[in-house]
Amino acid sequence: AQKVTQVQTEISVVEKEDVTLDCVYETRDTTYYLFWYKQPPSGELVFLIRRNSFDEQNEISGRYSWNFQKSTSSFNFTITASQVVDSAVYFCALNFSGSSNTGKLIFGQGTTLQVKP
Amino acid sequence: DGGITQSPKYLFRKEGQNVTLSCEQNLNHDAMYWYRQDPGQGLRLIYYSQIVNDFQKGDIAEGYSVSREKKESFPLTVTSAQKNPTAFYLCASSSTRGGLQRTGELFFGEGSRLTVL
Numbered sequence: 753a754q755k756v757t758q759v760q761t762e763i764s765v766v767e768k769e770d771v772t773l774d775c776v777y778e779t780r781d782t783t784y785y786l787f788w789y790k791q792p793p794s795g796e797l798v799f800l801i802r803r804n805s806f807d808e809q810n811e812i813s814g815r816y817s818w819n820f821q822k823s824t825s826s827f828n829f830t831i832t833a834s835q836v837v838d839s840a841v842y843f844c845a846l847n848f849s850g851s852s853n854t855g856k857l858i859f860g861q862g863t864t865l866q867v868k869p
Numbered sequence: 870d871g872g873i874t875q876s877p878k879y880l881f882r883k884e885g886q887n888v889t890l891s892c893e894q895n896l897n898h899d900a901m902y903w904y905r906q907d908p909g910q911g912l913r914l915i916y917y918s919q920i921v922n923d924f925q926k927g928d929i930a931e932g933y934s935v936s937r938e939k940k941e942s943f944p945l946t947v948t949s950a951q952k953n954p955t956a957f958y959l960c961a962s963s964s965t966r967g968g969l970q971r972t973g974e975l976f977f978g979e980g981s982r983l984t985v986l
């Protein structure tokens with residue numbers, strides 16, 4: 753069975769603090785894709801990153817970084833020097849088994865991040 | 870501007886009524902999706918379509934119906950058979966060109982919030 757679990761339901765930090773959102777997944781597939789999406793208050797989800805199962809290199813994009821560890825089935829997301837605009841719900845997701853070329857995703861339950869000024 | 874438009878943004882329905890949610894995209898994407906979002910449960914796939922005049926059930930298709938008569942449009946009908954229709958509904962699209970490199974990169978609309986009275 754496939755499953756995505758986001759460890760934290762809610763996180764509250766003060767601006768400029770670093771924050772890590774944890775994601776643990778389960779799949780029997782050897783080839784799979786993992787994602788992070790951001791949902792601001794406006795409602796639409798915004799794609800942040802995709803990582804395939806063969807690429808365990810960490811990725812950094814500005815203040816965002818991602819740590820993929822296959823050995824622990826985790827794909828954690830860190831925001832460095834958080835800002836108020838980072839306040840949103842963040843979703844970790846995994847592609848449905850056998851659907852490597854589609855948008856059929858299994859989402860975690862989401863982590864609500866509040867960054868206070 | 871290219872994007873996905875969902876309407877209405879808010880909708881109230883009496884029990885026993887069918888209601889149709891609109892989703893239009895001008896991104897020239899082949900694939901379109903409907904996801905349902907409930908508090909604390911993340912997003913779950915209702916239906917998806919990878920080509921005009923074809924669509925498949927997702928994880929929670931019961932009580933819903935869709936059509937894909939035009940590439941740009943993928944309306945969702947919530948029927949009276951849906952036991953618990955109150956939720957936030959998100960439409961998404963993705964390009965199937967580029968193969969695996971585009972996997973999972975979804976573009977979302979701003980959602981429609983349905984409340985059953």
